[in-house]
Amino acid sequence: MSTVGNSTNIFWQESPVGKLERQKLLHQKSCVVWITGLSGSGKSTLACSLSRELFTRGNLSYVLDGDNLRHGLNQDLGFKAEDRTENIRRVGEVAKLFADAGLICIASLISPYRKDRDSCRAMLPNANFIEAKPFSFVFMNMPLTLCEERDPKGLYKLARAGKIKGLIDCLRTFVDRKIASLFPFSPPTNNNMHTYMGNGLSFKDSNKGFVLCIIGFTGIDDPYEPPLNCE
């Protein structure tokens, strides 16, 4: 019997089929790829391209899109600071379930605050014998001007007109950090993280390159090798 969070008298039920068995069934290693960045930075485009590319390679992935989840699981949450944190926490928990189920889970949400992202990363083991990189961040480090220029949802227009407070807060976080010359993510020595910069290529061409980089970085398509003690 245990007490966890607000629950008492709850018990852990061991899974009848283990994560390794599910990975073996799917012939793939499961992981979470977490795409973070400003609105308009291309997170959804990248998530969709990555999922499609993985599908053509025979891999099963699933996209957890921040906006889509606000239509369902997170529909009770707004954009206050504590709601944002809870929003990200829940996406992290669900991503963990999908990785446990054997899938390549692609989470795509602004998630500007490192502490929230780090909490999610802490939910999954850092590394084990079969998964070198079970949780990878991808930072869509696009220039703010480019994001505003694209503005696919018209959010920047509304934000500049003072009609969306949350987004302005979010922009400030990024902009202030830039002004302070602080790199807002973990340093490159952290090999669970990957960053991208706009590089002069067209958005479409960059995106294609990003997909291949992520697949290479995460090793998603490395041949699946079940550990000896799993046979």
Next chain:
Amino acid sequence: MSTVGNSTNIFWQESPVGKLERQKLLHQKSCVVWITGLSGSGKSTLACSLSRELFTRGNLSYVLDGDNLRHGLNQDLGFKAEDRTENIRRVGEVAKLFADAGLICIASLISPYRKDRDSCRAMLPNANFIEAKPFSFVFMNMPLTLCEERDPKGLYKLARAGKIKGLIDCLRTFVDRKIASLFPFSPPTNNNMHTYMGNGLSFKDSNKGFVLCIIGFTGIDDPYEPPLNCE
């Protein structure tokens, strides 16, 4: 742009790979099997056996166990009435995501109130051309005396000693309904529902039969036939 629940300015992102494509990749039809019943009625045992049996048939399933989720996604929830409702709502939303991802999702939680279960069922389409039964309830209709006799978690002992209020409420729901000769679930004409009664067999033998019944009832292992317009 839309307003949903407590969120504004959110947009629906179409999935790059559709549910039908994922089902095709997995060679299976996805669905949700929702196991409901008293503590000790055998929900977890059935969920585990079903998941294991499906695995041996090459099917990918995932068990959403009520207690396990209270260690993670639902750790902020207690056992007050509104917390129970929110607990079940979230499990329903996650089950929906897993079914959308192409998996056979097995949810196992007491979920005593029909209105909560019905809300979950309403999240998934009732039927479409590929899935006759995308959401099936399995009611572990075990006699209360048998559940108390088993009492695998020692919860009944605590409840009878007045140490768990929530469980007593839950028992009352079931017992009162029995006293009133009310069948606490939808009538048998509803083909999205399946009920089981203790039938004199041993728990182990019953369980084996239940697994086969569920597989037959849901048609999980019927040959996968992609619809013509999916090719």
